[in-house]
Amino acid sequence: MFKVMIRDNMSPVAKERLEALSQIEVVVDNNKETNSPEALSGIIKDFHAIAIRSGTKITEQVLANAPNLKVIGRAGVGVDNIDVEAATKRGIIVMNAPGGNTITTAEHALSLMLSLARNIPQGTASLREGKWEKKALTGVEITGKTLGIVGLGQIGRVVAERAGGLKMKVIAADPFVSKSSAREMGVDLVSLDELFSLSDFITLHVPRLKETAGMINDKALQKMKPGVRIINCSRGDVVDLDALHEAIQNGHVAGAALDVFPKEPPDPSLLILKNPKIIFTPHLGASTDEAQDKVAVMIADQIADYLEKEIITNAVNFPSISKDILLHIVPHLSLSEKMGSLMGQLIRKSHDITITYSGEFAKLNTRLLTHAVLKGLLSSFTDKPVNQINSLSLAKEKGIAVKETMSLATDDFT
Incomplete structure (x- = not known):
């Protein structure tokens, strides 16, 4: 009998899928007090698998107290909250669920872009304050505008497809995509500097890497077209928040929309949070019922396959074999x-x-x-x-x- 812990208010379908198998006992623990490595270390000893979202941190300390753990399942894409190297050294598989939230995140990026173009959140706030600021909240059309996509992976490709339907000119920068492959999607592949100088809107869809940390900094912002609008639904530390705030204050950047932050939740005292030309959402990119059900089903099935059949799918620290x-x-x-x-x-x-x-x-x-x-x-x-x-x-x-x-x-x- 295998014992699996499910955390972070994961969709109930994960529990249902796992409990349908006679060899798996499921324990659901949504207590935020046990999210910390110290608390989790005290309760993980008997578990063979753990399924998490972004709230739980799996550190070396946790793994050192998990002698029976065989697999960690992340219901989502990012594994920043898991010490993958420490897990690998202990022979523990780390799996994620790529693709399950692709559509949802792409749609959120486009929603932010449209909200940014037409000042929709600012208009809502203005009306609630009893104001009628039509002139102050004049926006821009997106038809015919150039959208620059930084990162043409699964999410970036969906954004490109949808933006084409909105009659935007789509360009992208991605060192791992060929020009011919981009061309098949109706996208012009350009260098990052070219993208900065040509784009009216820039949307970021890159993983957290050494190369991407702080890539949107003061130097990068200066290379951008005056009046550019920036959307980030990727990773919080991709954007230097102080540099972005300054670029908006001096008028070089017209506005921004941020769904992610270097530290979440962000410090309420951050100056950028008070900037009226920036709109924010609390990391909602993957937060739809449909996406949460998809990633829960994916990770539950993958964990079951590994525990019962030793079939490895979507592992980030081991080759997945068909x-x-x-x-x-x-x-x-x-x-x-x-x-x-x-x-x-x-x-x-x-x-x-x-x-x-x-x-x-x-x-x-x-x-x-x-x-x-x-x-x-x-x-x-x-x-x-x-x-x-x-x-x-x-x-x-x-x-x-x-x-x-x-x-x-x-x-x-x-």
């Missing part, structure tokens, strides 16, 4: 582990390793087999628990270089 490829690879997992164990027993020390895949195997995703070889190898000369999740991490920790080579030639072995 069921078709898994059928080809599974019979060779045990052999791969035994070959690694044999090498470990022969050399009895850390040693660089080259793994060659020949014939039909060279066409498949063989990373699972590589992890199995490393599991066998490392288990021969380390007292640390080794499994397929942490084997590559432990190999790197020991300075073992791992090289994979592929050959379509089919060789005979004697």
Whole structure:
């Protein structure tokens, strides 16, 4: 019997999906007092899986007190609240639910853009104060305007598609997308500097990386077209709030719409919160009933698949393998582990390793087999628990270089 904890007011469908399986006991804990790592550390010992949203933090301290934990499921995309590296070293799978909130977040970005263009929140607030400020709240049309999308991933692509229907000219900057791929979506791929200088509206859809932290800073804002309007539904620390506030105050930026903040909830004393040309929402990008149900179903099914069948889907710290490829690879997992164990027993020390895949195997995703070889190898000369999740991490920790080579030639072995 597996025990699963569900937290953060996740949609009830997650509990329903998991309880439908006879081998899983579900405990729902929405107590915010146990969100902290200190409190969670005291109650997680007996659980094999935990499903969370953004409210719960899974730290090294929590993981150190979770000897039975096999999988962490994040009902959403971002895993900033999970120490993925620490989980990997302990052999714990970290899964997310990409795509479940794609449409919802894209729609929210477009809603903010339209609200920004026509001063809708300001008009509402003005009327509630008994004012009638038609002239002061004159807006701009979006038809024919240029929308710059920074990050053409799943959400950015939906934004691009919808914006095209609104008769906007869509350009994008993304180093991981080819011009031909962008062109198929009706998007012109440009450099980031070009996007800054050409866009009337800029919407941000980038992950939290070292390269994206503070990317919208004073220098970037100065490169932007005068009168630009900026929308951020990605990550809070992508935008330097002080620099943005100053750019709006001096008139270079016409306005902004922010759904995310570097620290959430933000400090109420922040100057930017009092800027009338900026509209805010409290991280509502993924907050629709439909999206919450989708990600809850996804993460519940993924956790169940892993606990009961060891099928890995949407893992952020391990290769996800399709069921078709898994059928080809599974019979060779045990052999791969035994070959690694044999090498470990022969050399009895850390040693660089080259793994060659020949014939039909060279066409498949063989990373699972590589992890199995490393599991066998490392288990021969380390007292640390080794499994397929942490084997590559432990190999790197020991300075073992791992090289994979592929050959379509089919060789005979004697």
